[in-house]
Amino acid sequence: xxxxxxxxxxxxxxxxxxxxxxxxxxxxxxxxxxxxxxxxxxxxxxxxxxxxxxxxxxxxxxxxxxxxxxxxxxxxxxxxxxxxxxxxxxxxxxxxxxxxxxxxxxxxxxxxxxxxxxxxxxxxxxxxxxxxxxxxxxxxxxxxxxxxxxxxxx
Numbered sequence: 001x002x003x004x005x006x007x008x009x010x011x012x013x014x015x016x017x018x019x020x021x022x023x024x025x026x027x028x029x030x031x032x033x034x035x036x037x038x039x040x041x042x043x044x045x046x047x048x049x050x051x052x053x054x055x056x057x058x059x060x061x062x063x064x065x066x067x068x069x070x071x072x073x074x075x076x077x078x079x080x081x082x083x084x085x086x087x088x089x090x091x092x093x094x095x096x097x098x099x100x101x102x103x104x105x106x107x108x109x110x111x112x113x114x115x116x117x118x119x120x121x122x123x124x125x126x127x128x129x130x131x132x133x134x135x136x137x138x139x140x141x142x143x144x145x146x147x148x149x150x151x152x153x154x
Contacts, residue, residue: 017073024066029059 025031032048032055039045048055082090090096101107125131126142133145 014073017070020066020070020073024063024070027059027062027066029056029063032056032059035059 032052036045036048039048087096091102094102096102101110122131126134126136129135131142133147135143135145137143
């Protein structure tokens, strides 16, 4: 197994940061009732129940320490983000590998055209009176059939 000492420095910092983050989640003082329930029947659980205030104070201190160390581990690092020059180059060459359009105008235009196509489909179905669970009345109003509740289906 890879120990943190054998890992490269650029991997070691994020790894320890994630460990501090996990410790912060586990020692969050708001989780004290859950921790007491999980440890019920053990010596630690009995201590928590008997000395609720001391346990809350200890968890708060450990939580503050772990959050501070977590922030310190990732402070000023671009990891796991791409370095700014590499990101700019990939963005210019359209090689970011994102599942969405990165140009705002093109993205909005594609969404608008999709909306227009779907609205045209709805208008066509409404004109043919083929909307599922809906009908256009003689005075031009849309009447939607209410959905059945589970009690009505029985």
